[in-house]
Amino acid sequence: MSTEARYDRMLRDAALRVTRPRRAVLAAVHAHPHADAETVMTAVRRDVGAVSHQAVYDVLRALTDAGLVRRIQPPGSPARYESRVGDNHHHLVCRSCGAIADVDCAVGEAPCLTAAEHHGFEIDEAEVVYRGLCPRCAAAPVS
Amino acid sequence: MSTEARYDRMLRDAALRVTRPRRAVLAAVHAHPHADAETVMTAVRRDVGAVSHQAVYDVLRALTDAGLVRRIQPPGSPARYESRVGDNHHHLVCRSCGAIADVDCAVGEAPCLTAAEHHGFEIDEAEVVYRGLCPRCAAAPVS
DNA sequence: GGCATTTCTTGACTCGTTCCAGAATGACCG
């Protein structure tokens, strides 16, 4: 089965109609892990031509709601999207350039940590973000 | 030592001039943990009268840069500010109403977790966000 | 092919925050 056919299948299985923008956005998210909407939009347009700003946002939302993509919202940077879903993995974020890398979760399913005091909250997820410098930024001369 | 005098001291120790807005913002952040800028602004004005929008934002930035307050940026809600700094504590966030509660860190200093694979990153902090429903929202009838 | 449903386009608009300029204020040092 071709990659394209696989994306079509994923959309149909999620009860989503197969459209050119949807296929292209899904492909772009797969091709560019942790890309922001802007990057997805550029990739989509290079791939299939004109697609509106709004269509990209709508599709990203539909795919996110359907669980086909995951939205990550690092403070101070636009939302990022990725195709690795359902494995409860975590992220490494570079303080300097914003680069993001995946870190497998030791446990693999949410919530993978338990809070000391839960204050009555019903906790269903523990998100871990490791912050530091990526190899490139660590090596770079002091700016 | 009065509370006010203690805030003055904190400001001076951070090499910040002691001004009415600064003292008031610092007090407001202490009085309202995890409050957003808007809430801080309202509290400050109730306390000392007219203070400009920018002054509040400027002061919050100055205090944050000086390490006297910590800024938290929950996705999808405006930035929150708190006076608990330097203890590497974590947060419980309500998915429904955005309420935030503190969770002590078992370790107490960053980074309190170690990533399985670090991909060459120099990690200096591991931030944990527990997500779920606060007691009130969990008890609330299905909306 | 026809029709109802869903999706796309266009463009305005929101929100929280930052930037701007010039004038006024007032903290702190000597």
Add this chain to the structure above:
DNA sequence: CGGTCATTCTGGAACGAGTCAAGAAATGCC
């Protein structure tokens, strides 16, 4: 007590990321 320079004020405008609204177009289904 000055002088000086950081800080604040006033009143805007502008920002970036994302959302809303209304109508046009496309699609799935029979």
